[in-house]
Amino acid sequence: MAVVDLSRLSPLAATPTGWLEAVLANFDAFLMDHASAEKKASGMAMSMVSHYPDKPSIVRAMVELAVEELNHYREVMRLILDRQLTPAADLKDPYIHELNGQVRKATEFFLLDRLIVGAVVERRGAERFALVADNLDGEPPLARFYRSIATSEKRHWELFINLAAHHFDESVVTERFNELTETEAEVVKTLPLRAALH
Ligand SMILES: [Fe+2]
Ligand SMILES: [Fe+2]
Numbered sequence: 001m002a003v004v005d006l007s008r009l010s011p012l013a014a015t016p017t018g019w020l021e022a023v024l025a026n027f028d029a030f031l032m033d034h035a036s037a038e039k040k041a042s043g044m045a046m047s048m049v050s051h052y053p054d055k056p057s058i059v060r061a062m063v064e065l066a067v068e069e070l071n072h073y074r075e076v077m078r079l080i081l082d083r084q085l086t087p088a089a090d091l092k093d094p095y096i097h098e099l100n101g102q103v104r105k106a107t108e109f110f111l112l113d114r115l116i117v118g119a120v121v122e123r124r125g126a127e128r129f130a131l132v133a134d135n136l137d138g139e140p141p142l143a144r145f146y147r148s149i150a151t152s153e154k155r156h157w158e159l160f161i162n163l164a165a166h167h168f169d170e171s172v173v174t175e176r177f178n179e180l181t182e183t184e185a186e187v188v189k190t191l192p193l194r195a196a197l198h
Pocket of ligand 1: 038041068069072153
C-alpha cells in the first residue's frame with residue numbers, strides 16, 4: 001500500500017485547555033462516551049466493508065479495523081462495569097456529525113472524503129487519548145490502557161491516509177487532508193468542553 005509522507009500534512013490544532021479538566025472531573029461520563037465512540041467506529045468500518053465490496057484493500061483493512069474497535073469497546077465496557085456503572089445510551093456526536101457533513105456525495109469524491117474524515121477523526125482521538133494517558137498519574141493501569149488506545153488510534157489515522165493514497169494521488173490526499181484539518185480545528189472551537197471524547 002502507498003505510504004504518505006506525513007511531514008507534508010498540516011499539524012493538528014491543539015485540544016483547547018479545559019477539555020482535559022472536564023474529562024478528569026467526570027471520568028465516568030467520559031468512559032460512557034468513549035465506549036459509544038468505539039462502538040460507532042466499529043460500525044463505521046463495517047459500513048465501509050458493505051459499501052466497497054469490490055475494493056479488497058478497503059475490505060481487508062476495514063474488517064480488521066472493525067474488530068479492533070469492537071475490542072476497544074469491550075475493554076472500555078469492562079471498565080464501566082467494573083465501576084458498577086450502567087452504560088449510557090449512545091448520543092449523537094456533534095463533532096462527528098459536522099465532519100461527516102464535509103463528505104462530498106459525488107462518486108469521485110465520496111471514498112476520498114470518507115477516508116480523509118476517518119483519518120482526521122482518528123488523529124484527534126489519538127491526541128486526546130494520549131492527553132488522558134499522560135494525566136492519569138494516580139492510576140497506572142488506566143494510564144497504560146489509554147496509552148495503548150492512543151497508540152492504536154495513531155496507527156488508524158495513518159491507515160486511513162495510506163488507504164486514501166492507495167486509491168488517489170498523494171497530492172490530492174494531502175490537499176484534502178489539510179483542508180479538512182483546518183475545518184476540524186474550526187469545529188473543535190465551536191464545541192462546548194465536556195467529559196466526552198469530542
Ligand atoms: Fe478505537
Ligand atoms: Fe480507531
